[in-house]
Amino acid sequence: MDLRQIDCFLEVAHELHFGRASRNLFLAQSSVSESIKSLEREVGGPLFDRTSRRVSLTPLGVSFRLGVDPATAALRKTLEECQHQARGEAAVLRVGFLGGGLYELTLPLMAKVTEVLHGVTIEWVELTLTDQFQAVADGTVDAAFLRLPLGHDDVVAGDSVFVDGRKLIVPVGHRLEHTDLVDPEELAHEALPSVPDDPQALPWTVFHFPRFTPHGHPIRRGPVVRTVRECLAAVESGAAVVVMCSRSQSYYSNPGVRYLNIDLPPVPTAMVRRRSDNRQAILDLEICARSVAGTRVAA
Numbered sequence: 001m002d003l004r005q006i007d008c009f010l011e012v013a014h015e016l017h018f019g020r021a022s023r024n025l026f027l028a029q030s031s032v033s034e035s036i037k038s039l040e041r042e043v044g045g046p047l048f049d050r051t052s053r054r055v056s057l058t059p060l061g062v063s064f065r066l067g068v069d070p071a072t073a074a075l076r077k078t079l080e081e082c083q084h085q086a087r088g089e090a091a092v093l094r095v096g097f098l099g100g101g102l103y104e105l106t107l108p109l110m111a112k113v114t115e116v117l118h119g120v121t122i123e124w125v126e127l128t129l130t131d132q133f134q135a136v137a138d139g140t141v142d143a144a145f146l147r148l149p150l151g152h153d154d155v156v157a158g159d160s161v162f163v164d165g166r167k168l169i170v171p172v173g174h175r176l177e178h179t180d181l182v183d184p185e186e187l188a189h190e191a192l193p194s195v196p197d198d199p200q201a202l203p204w205t206v207f208h209f210p211r212f213t214p215h216g217h218p219i220r221r222g223p224v225v226r227t228v229r230e231c232l233a234a235v236e237s238g239a240a241v242v243v244m245c246s247r248s249q250s251y252y253s254n255p256g257v258r259y260l261n262i263d264l265p266p267v268p269t270a271m272v273r274r275r276s277d278n279r280q281a282i283l284d285l286e287i288c289a290r291s292v293a294g295t296r297v298a299a
Contacts, residue, residue: 006072008035009047013065016055070154070276073139077279091120093281096127096135096144099228099244100251102161102269108292116288120281128226129195133204136272143273143282145289147245151204156275158286160268161293164245168262169235172255182262185213191222191240193231207267208243232257245269 011021012032022029040047047061057065081091101124102109113122125141133152135141147164150157168182176182192209195201211219222240225231228248234240236256245267249259271286 003072003075005035005039005042006068008032009039010065010069010072012036012048012055013057013061016057018055066154070137070274073137073274074277074279077139077142077277081279081281091281092123093117093120093143093285094123094125094141095285096125096132096141096146098127098129098132098144098146100247102145102289102293103247103251105162105289105293109289112288112292113285117281117284129228130198130226133201133272136274139274142277142279143271143285145269146272147204147208148268148270149203149207150272151198151201153200154275155272157270157272159290160270161289163266163268164247165266166243166262166264167246167249167259168241168243169232169248169257169259170241171235171238171257174241174258176260177258179260182260184262184264185215185217187219187241188213188217191220193222193225193234193240193242195225228252 007025008021008027008031011025012018015021015024018029018032022032025032036047043060043064045060046058047064049056049058110122113120125135125144127135127141127144127146131140132144132146133150133155136144137152137154145161146157148157148160168176170176176186187210192211195205195209198205211221213219223230223234225234228244229252231240231242231244232252232254235242236254243262243264246259271289273282273286
């Protein structure tokens with residue numbers, strides 16, 4: 001088994017089309033097919049069901065993908081780090097964030113990283129509502145500071161760095177604008193933005209963009225959004241209201257909206273990494289984050 005076989009398998013598993021996978025890999029389709037057949041012989045069974053109309057993963061293929069995808073990403077990251085080290089260059093950790101990320105803790109974290117992670121530099125990568133967990137799982141970023149709960153099977157979260165209260169964001173002039181503490185049942189009379197369907201991210205979506213109130217009353221679906229700023233644009237235009245963490249109030253100031261307290265459970269933020277990625281630099285990054293934060297709660 002070699003990396004070329006794994007690359008071919010993962011690309012076909014992603015595209016579910018041998019022709020597209022071959023083009024993406026800059027290989028002949030016959031080479032990709034032969035690599036898959038060779039891999040299947042080594043594994044001991046078929047990884048794909050192939051018909052004239054469609055390609056799909058077999059149960060064995062699903063299991064194989066769950067194992068090799070994160071392991072391959074970790075192997076490539078290790079190779080990349082060793083290449084940097086061999087050239088005498090600083091290792092780079094690509095760290096994702098959503099919205100305001102770590103907010104007021106960002107600069108203290110960078111100072112701590114400089115003190116503790118010698119020879120490591122941080123490259124910050126802004127993620128979206130739709131790719132935040134997948135970006136960690138597929139190695140686009142090495143780790144990310146994200147709001148919980150988790151939204152992917154191949155990632156794990158460390159201890160909470162901080163915990164935020166929740167705010168309901170409404171447009172200026174909204175009927176609830178002067179409410180001291182909004183009852184979440186009021187959401188039955190509102191629309192919340194929608195995010196593209198992703199079964200893996202369902203626990204996260206249900207928590208942050210619920211379709212029902214705590215008592216089970218339906219909440220209308222508003223416009224589809226992929227970024228925090230798109231959420232705020234939907235609010236300002238009057239198309240929806242949105243629930244966000246309380247720290248967003250100071251980060252996303254906007255004269256067209258109002259931030260209201262809402263009686264919903266707080267949301268923790270934690271560092272998320274690939275389940276199989278136990279590189280010391282990643283573990284040290286989490287330790288640095290916890291040391292500068294403790295567990296802070298913002299109302």
